Amino acid sequence: MTEPLPILHVCTTCRAGLPLEPGQTAPGQYMYDAVSALLGGTPAVELRPVTCLSSCSSGCAAAISQPGKWTYLLGHLDPTLAPDLLAYAALYAAHRTGTVLPSRRPASLARMVLGRMPDLSPQAAAQEIAA
């Protein structure tokens, strides 16, 4: 059976703490578009837009999840970091629990992790996840 891809949720309404004029595109939408443009016909992640990750003061924000792994909440992103974000997503996909130590991430993403949450899917008891 094929392993499901990691899901990358990008907050498309994120203002990244900035004021937004009426009709102006949110930085989060630019972030989503930048990631989407990089993904080819055989994407390494499933990209999903999401409306508000409640990380407004730490945006642009995203989250990455995959069954059986920690879900990571990511902030301090911007569209120029889309290639590094996808490089990180590949490392996340390759690790059994999704743990990517700061020393293994692209340097531009050093401040990125806002937190993580245990996997809640039925097949994995939360307390069985180990870093």
Next chain:
Amino acid sequence: MTEPLPILHVCTTCRAGLPLEPGQTAPGQYMYDAVSALLGGTPAVELRPVTCLSSCSSGCAAAISQPGKWTYLLGHLDPTLAPDLLAYAALYAAHRTGTVLPSRRPASLARMVLGRMPDLSPQAAAQEIAA
């Protein structure tokens, strides 16, 4: 069928950004113990310890989740806030999507939400959750 309780994950290893002497109990463990002591024989939440929520600079940290709802990552907690945290958990449990606006939370928890993540359980497509 009885609705499953919200799960409150409390990070028991959290140092809350402080140095910790060898053998000293982590602030996160005190946080967990304070919540545990308040829960009676018919708890309103299922309390689970978790090892590192990767929110070390924003601790003490916790997360709350329930099938079909947003999972919220919570920080800037301390053991004295355990009663307010359980009051918040009751509001979370009562709301269809788990959304508790800042104006409805105990004032002591104003800075608490670090972010939220879509429900990933099979019964709820992430994009169907609306605030």
